[in-house]
Amino acid sequence: MEYTVAGYGLIWLSLIVYAWRTRRRLAEAERQLASQETE
């Protein structure tokens, strides 16, 4: 049972963390672009 929980936990946690990290990188890049364009 613990192996199954570990596998499912790993898969969904990894996907959620990757999606969150990508969104954060995108927000940061968009912020930089906006500040460069106003300069």
Place this chain on the structure above:
Amino acid sequence: MGDVQRLMYVHVPAAWTAFLAFFLVFIGSVLYLVQRDQRFDRFAAACAEVGIVFIALTLATGMIWGKPTWGVWWTWDARLTSTALLLAVFVGYLAIRGFTDDPDSRARWSAVVGILGFIQVPIVYLSVVWWRTLHQPPSSPRSVSSEILWTWMLNFVAFLLMFAYLVAQRSRLARVEAELEALEAYDV
């Protein structure tokens, strides 16, 4: 096999999603070399990064399943080794992208690696046919029950939706980064 067989319901669809991702890298790379349009390069790079996530998860869930079933986390079996090599090839693809600042040269070299790297996908798939392995042979509708097949299909659709969302976000990030790069080059 007991309860741990449930891991196959995410392991197999994750592998299918990764294969699809690398096929899209191949398509994006060919289109880039034919049309020299940076949008295809950005799409290929986005698919490669998300594909790496899915192939790493395929390996990880396989290892977690392997420990209680085979008694080991890892063995140098043909399927496992070729899958690890596939992961290494596409990690290399992303590494190559960091070697140069010139967008055209980066896209050209990445496209070559993306096309050559895709050759590893059929090798992974056929490894269980070509060599005697601990890993079971490829599953087909004749070798698994319809309940297992439908659960795989359902999870594959869920992973495809997740994949589409992640590639869309990652492509958007690549576009913004390209605009930033162009602005910085203009400033210099």
